[in-house]
Amino acid sequence: MAGSAPTDDIVGNGSEEIDPSETTIESLFADLRALTAETSAPTAAAETRDIKHLLAEAYERGLLDSEVRELQARDAAEAFVGSVIFASPLLVEDGVFDIGTHLFESTVAGVPIFLIANTLFVVLMTYALLEWTGRNQEETTVVLRSLPVRVVMILVVSFFVAAVLMTVWGRVNGWADPVEAVARINVIWTVGSIGAALGDILSENDPAPSVGPPAATGRNASGATAAREKPPTAGLPDAVDEWADGELVSAINAEFDDLESVVDERDREAVNRIREETVQAALDDGFGDRIQKYTSRDIAEAFVGSVFFAIPFLVEDGVFEIAGFFLSVRLGGVPVAFVLNAAFVLLMILALVYWAGPQDVRVNRPIFGLIPRRLVGIAVVSFLTAAALMTLWGRVDGWREPVVALARISVVWTVASFGASLGDILPGESSGADINDDLAALTDGGDSAGRSDSVGDSNEE
Structure with a gap:
């Protein structure tokens, strides 16, 4: 039959390794539509429609991901709730006053540099939470060509919550000194923005794409994704929403068997390819997966x-x-408790990540063949984060006593390392290339450029 290219594209190279993180419900629907358009089997459309219904149910349960996310009014409400929950405990802490004073009194040429730096940190932190460590989805609404409106919404909502709570609870002295009030609010905003971002990230999925015609999931004239609703599962058991996840995956497999039985011989490889992508993605999201790669996204998640x-x-x-x-x-002049705490931190990272954590994490490509890269990455990232925050918020007295400053940082480093460990492994294995491969590519690129320059010079001679 003429025009078999789309099916060939679906099949691809059978030996290619499937990355479950790259499989989305939109890509599966597109592959099924292409398969239906290319096959000559009269009942293929009905079979693929049944599969789509089950895929929509899997998406609603979080077993499959989406490649896009739309900003809705509900997201603002979730951000509001998250920021209130995270900001409220700090409202009673008098340490907020000391930090606020440090932020607006540390000036250069009259400019409160630490207040500005903390504001930029909040913006970076919010962007990192949503774009680097979230669901790896493309936002449908952006400003300035690349800034997601969701980031702006999180920042505005969390600042509003912090300002209102600090004012209502009398923590800004009635705005007698607006700069001081803004500095105190800035401290609470830092925490509130994290809560707002997490409240948005941890919310339920958007509605599943339509099982109907492709136009139902297209973009409208304004660039936003059209409304997506899941129709009733006609032809499937009414109790599909009561199935366990394992039963749902088995049912999807059975539907693929039915589809495979009605398509032509040359289309069966495409069916099996789509089936494999679906099952691997569902198992990856629903039942966990072994973590081996260490990527730049893992570093961001640890941060x-x-x-x-x-x-x-x-x-x-x-x-x-x-x-x-x-x-x-001290023993013999050595701060024993300080050293023991540092050893305790490293031991806890090992325990959380490799021994007693919620994921099956394997040591892969260790440094010098012995030291786990993830251990080093988590320890370094969490220490640098603790040091930067303690310095930014004026908790180390300007490093006048470096030893005392390091001791204070080590206390915060202890808990920061726990957060870095969990932040790294809880989302599962990250998408993207291994960091060793990225570094090798950079090195090879530099060497290639150098060799090209040398060749060019020799040719000129």
Whole structure:
């Protein structure tokens, strides 16, 4: 039959490894539509429609991901709730006043540099949470060509919540000094923005794409994705929503068997390819997966997790007392408690990631053939995050006593490392290339450029 290219595209190279993180409900629907258009089997359309109904149910349960996400009014409500939950505990902490004073009194040429730096940090943090460690989805609504409106919404909602709560609870002295009030609100906003972003990320999926014609999932004139609704599952059991996830995956497999039985011989490879993508993606999201790769996204996730766990400790003066204890316990001049705490942090990272954590994480391509890369990455990222936050919020007295500053940072580093560990592994294996491969590509690129320059020079001679 003429025009078999689309089916060939679906089949691809049978030996290619499938990346479950790249499989979305939109891509599966597109492959099924292409298969239906190319096959001559009269009942293929009905079979693919049944499969789409089950795929829509799998998506609603979170077993399949979507490649796009639309901004809705409900997202703002979820961000509002998340910011209130996260910001409220810090409203009673007097440490907020000290940090706020540091933010607006640390100036250069009259410019509150730390206040500006913290504001930029909040923006970066929000963007990182939504774009680097979220669901790896493309936003349908952006401003300035690349900035998702969702990021702007999170920032505005969380700042509004922080300002209202601080004002209502009398924590800004009636706005007698607006700059000081904004600085205090800025501290609460830092935490509120994290809660707002998480409230939005952890919300339920958008409605599943329509099982009907392709136009139902297309873009309208304004660029937004058209409304997507899941129709009733005609021809399938009414109790499909009561099935366990394993039963649903088995039913999807059975429907693919039915489709395979009605298509031509040359189309069966395409059916099996789509089936394999579906099952691997569903098992990856629903039942966990082995984590082996270490990517740049893992580093970003560790950064976000460390910030999330560290911030509540930044406002606690008890950190100073613990740091003093670390430096007071000495044997032969060595701060034993400080050293033991550092060893404890590394041991806890190992335990959380490799031994007692919620994911099956394997050591892959260790440094010097022995040291796990993920251990080093989490330890370094969480320490640098703790050091940066403690410095930014004025909790190390300007590093006048470096040893004392390091002791204070080590206290916050302890909890930051827990957050970094969980932030890295909880989302599962990240998409993208392994960081070793990225570094090798950069090195090869530099070497190639150097060789090209050398060749060019020799040719000129």
